[in-house]
Amino acid sequence: MFGSRNSRGESVTCIACGESIPRSDAREYDKHGDRWDRRDKAFEHLCKACFADLCQQPRDGLETTLDAAGAGETDRATFLERFRELSEDDANRD
Known part of the structure; x- marks a missing residue:
């Protein structure tokens, strides 16, 4: 229900900076834009710093x-x- 128990302790690579980080410190990125449909899907990952830099766009105006x-x-x-x-x-x- 809350993700695979097998992913605990797993390392992933940030697709933006290439840093290897613990899965628990990463943000999922779905290049198809539908991160909620998880069936048969492999996600790419961003470290928290790259996620903040790349994915948070200003909405003022x-x-x-x-x-x-x-x-x-x-x-x-x-x-x-x-x-x-x-x-x-x-x-x-x-």
Whole structure:
């Protein structure tokens, strides 16, 4: 239910930095984006430091940008183009 008992004490390799770390100190990464469907799946791993650097994106202003880009009100291609432009504008301001 809470993962394999065989994985306790196991070492894994961080896919970002290559460091070998205890499985208990790692974060699972599912390149298919569906980490909850665990059947017949092998996960890759990130150390906690790489996970924090790579996976935690700022969300300040996200809802405002989604709204300004027309989320839910326009077709996908138009929305993505507007979102990209608005995101680039925000990045250039920093």
